[in-house]
Amino acid sequence: MYIPSGKILKNYADVLVNFALGGGKGIKKGEVVRLSASESAKPLFLAVHNAIVDAGGHVLSHYSPDDEQGDKRRNESFTRYFYEHAQPHQIKYFPAKYLKGVVEQMDHSVFLLAEKDPHALKGVDPKKIMQRGVALKPFMDWRHEKEWKGKFTWTIALYGTPAMAREAGLSEKEYWNQIIKACFLDEKNPIAKWKQVYRQIETYRRRLNQLSPKIDRLHAVGPDMDLWVKLGEKRSWLAGSGRNIPSFEIFTSPDWRGTNGWIRFNQPLYRYSNKITGIELWFKDGLVVKSKAKTNEKLLKEMIATKGANRIGEYSLTDSRHSRITKFMAETLFDENMGGPFGNTHLALGMSYRDTYAGDVSKLTTKQAEALGFNDSSVHTDIISTTKRTVTAHLKNGTKKMIYKNGRFVL
Numbered sequence: 001m002y003i004p005s006g007k008i009l010k011n012y013a014d015v016l017v018n019f020a021l022g023g024g025k026g027i028k029k030g031e032v033v034r035l036s037a038s039e040s041a042k043p044l045f046l047a048v049h050n051a052i053v054d055a056g057g058h059v060l061s062h063y064s065p066d067d068e069q070g071d072k073r074r075n076e077s078f079t080r081y082f083y084e085h086a087q088p089h090q091i092k093y094f095p096a097k098y099l100k101g102v103v104e105q106m107d108h109s110v111f112l113l114a115e116k117d118p119h120a121l122k123g124v125d126p127k128k129i130m131q132r133g134v135a136l137k138p139f140m141d142w143r144h145e146k147e148w149k150g151k152f153t154w155t156i157a158l159y160g161t162p163a164m165a166r167e168a169g170l171s172e173k174e175y176w177n178q179i180i181k182a183c184f185l186d187e188k189n190p191i192a193k194w195k196q197v198y199r200q201i202e203t204y205r206r207r208l209n210q211l212s213p214k215i216d217r218l219h220a221v222g223p224d225m226d227l228w229v230k231l232g233e234k235r236s237w238l239a240g241s242g243r244n245i246p247s248f249e250i251f252t253s254p255d256w257r258g259t260n261g262w263i264r265f266n267q268p269l270y271r272y273s274n275k276i277t278g279i280e281l282w283f284k285d286g287l288v289v290k291s292k293a294k295t296n297e298k299l300l301k302e303m304i305a306t307k308g309a310n311r312i313g314e315y316s317l318t319d320s321r322h323s324r325i326t327k328f329m330a331e332t333l334f335d336e337n338m339g340g341p342f343g344n345t346h347l348a349l350g351m352s353y354r355d356t357y358a359g360d361v362s363k364l365t366t367k368q369a370e371a372l373g374f375n376d377s378s379v380h381t382d383i384i385s386t387t388k389r390t391v392t393a394h395l396k397n398g399t400k401k402m403i404y405k406n407g408r409f410v411l
Contacts, residue, residue, distance in 0.1 A: 001162060002172035003043055004180070011185045012157070013047035017055055019191045020155035020242035021108045024198070029056030031107040036062040041114035041159035048110055060106055066116035067273075077117075083124045083132075091128055092135045103142040109154040113333060118167050121273030126302040129272045130379070134306070137378040148354065148361045157183075157245045158333055167270075167330040174327070181324040182246040182334060197248070198240035201322055204409040205250050208237040211401065211411065212358070215393045217258060218315070218403075220345065222389030224266060227283070229315050229347075230258020231393075232373045236358040248323040248337045250409075251316035253352035255373030257286040259312045263347070267328065267335055267384040269300075275330075276300050279383055281349075286311055288349070304349065308377025314348035316382075317391065320407035336382050343407035344386045350379035 004012075017033070018026035027033060033052050037045040045063065052059050067077040082090075121129070146152035158179060165175035180186050184193040218229045232255030239250040262282045269276040278294030288310040293300045304310045316336070323339030336346045352374040355361045370376075391404035403411045 002160075002176060004176055008180060008185050009043055009047040010051075011187075011190050012044060012183065013051035015183060015185070015190050015194065015245060016048055016110055016155055016157055017051040017057075019194055020157075020245050021110070021153050022242070023153055024195070024240070024242050027052065027055050027057045027108055030058070032058045032060060032105055033108045033110060034060040034062055034102065034106040035110050035112075036064075037112035037159070038064050038066050038114050038116065040066050040116045040161045041112040044112055044114075044157070044159045048112070057108075060102070067120035077120050080121055080124060083121065083128050086128075091131050094135050094138060096138065099139045100142065103139070103146060103152075107152060109143075109152075111154070111156045112159050113156060113331065114159040114161050115164050116161060117163055117273075118270060118275075118330065119273050124272070126272065126299045130302060130306045133378045140378070144354070148364075150362070153242065155242055155245055156333060158329075158331055164330060167275075168328055170327060175329070178325060178327055178329060178334070182337070184324075197322055201239050201248065201250065201319070204319065204411070205237050205239045207409075207411050208250060208403065209358075211393060211403070212236060212252075214395045214397070216396045217394045218254075218391055219394060220263075220389050220391045222387055224385055224387045225261070225263040225345075225389060227261040227263045228259065229312065230255045230373075232258070234358045234372060236356055238353070238356055244333060244337075246323070246325070246334070246337050248339070249316045249318045249346075251314055251353070251356070253314050253354070253356040253374060254312060255286075256311040256313070256352070256375040257373050259283040259286050263385065265383045265385045266387050267338075267344075268330070269381070269383050270330055270332060271303065271381060272299065274299050281383075283312070303379060303381060306350070306377065306379050308375055309350045309379040309381070311349065311375045311377075312347055313350045313352040313375045313377065313380055314346075314382070316346050316348075317404050317409070318343045318345075319409050332382050332384070335384050338384070338386055339407075340386055341407060342386055342388045343404075344384055345389060345391075346382050346384040348380050348382045350377035350381055351375060 160175045184190045187193040215231045220227045265279045276296040280292040282290040320339045320343040
């Protein structure tokens with residue numbers, strides 16, 4: 001098994017604790033960080049734990065066993081066992097007092113992704129998985145509310161495992177080389193490099209936000225799409241906040257009601273321990289009216305049938321000049337930030353990011369958010385395309401302005 005050097009792990013932990021958290025500023029002395037990981041990520045878990053201590057923070061450890069799959073070891077997958085044996089009242093159970101306390105206690109959250117077996121839940125009834133997501137939604141809502149008040153930050157990072165490398169068709173070392181390059185862990189000063197790249201991304205984000213009040217709709221056209229997206233009133237574009245390492249995207253949550261057209265995704269979706277390929281979606285007046293997939297179409301349709309998941313929650317573009325990710329990684333965190341020849345576009349079905357509201361999001365009521373076309377759901381599923389496309393902004397005065405072409409922002 002490949003384990004990165006101590007230097008790389010230390011750099012990784014430094015980026016997460018002293019840059020990604022705190023919106024690019026790192027944590028402060030005395031702040032509480034909830035650190036979540038499975039045993040596969042142990043080397044990075046230890047490095048991040050120590051970095052939090054060195055920064056004067058407190059650790060709330062959320063460390064769990066790996067999930068395994070297969071007839072001989074199926075009972076070792078506690079998640080799979082739960083879905084196969086839990087009764088309806090157990091699927092719907094929500095430990096409100098405990099999770100409310102966690103949200104109140106923590107100032108930051110670091111989640112380390114590491115899959116011992118990417119297919120641990122293969123064949124599990126997707127309805128149960130969706131029902132569990134709905135039951136746990138208040139935990140997500142409470143975190144968002146605290147974040148909107150400026151009292152909570154989070155980040156997610158990837159620890160590569162042998163199984164994840166195999167899934168991507170790479171050796172463990174090749175897989176880790178993508179992680180190292182993408183997160184600038186091979187730089188003498190990774191945090192300084194991140195700040196430099198984010199200054200470059202900020203140039204385009206600022207230009208998009210200057211244009212946003214004038215935009216009516218976006219039109220994305222290419223061999224795999226002909227899609228209209230209504231931007232909506234009081235929208236801003238976000239990027240470079242430290243949420244997700246790596247993250248090179250510039251994104252917004254549009255008015256879901258104005259999505260029309262079709263899009264085909266050339267990248268597979270890994271969701272609920274299943275691989276969904278060949279996804280195609282057709283929208284009419286904001287709703288998914290038709291969906292197809294070459295594999296696991298049933299799971300895709302079950303997800304879309306979840307409340308609010310048949311609407312767009314995010315539209316995102318990544319400039320190929322900013323991302324060093326060149327290979328498919330079989331993990332959305334990296335694949336939605338792929339560079340390559342044409343960058344990438346991804347959209348999410350389900351929950352909108354209310355902090356793309358161009359105003360004080362802490363004062364935005366649910367009723368106001370609904371009126372502005374922000375969507376709500378227990379689901380937020382990013383689906384990715386890396387094919388060639390042109391995105392044109394159709395302005396309210398009847399003119400047009402190209403904003404993205406051949407994998408680059410052009411405004």
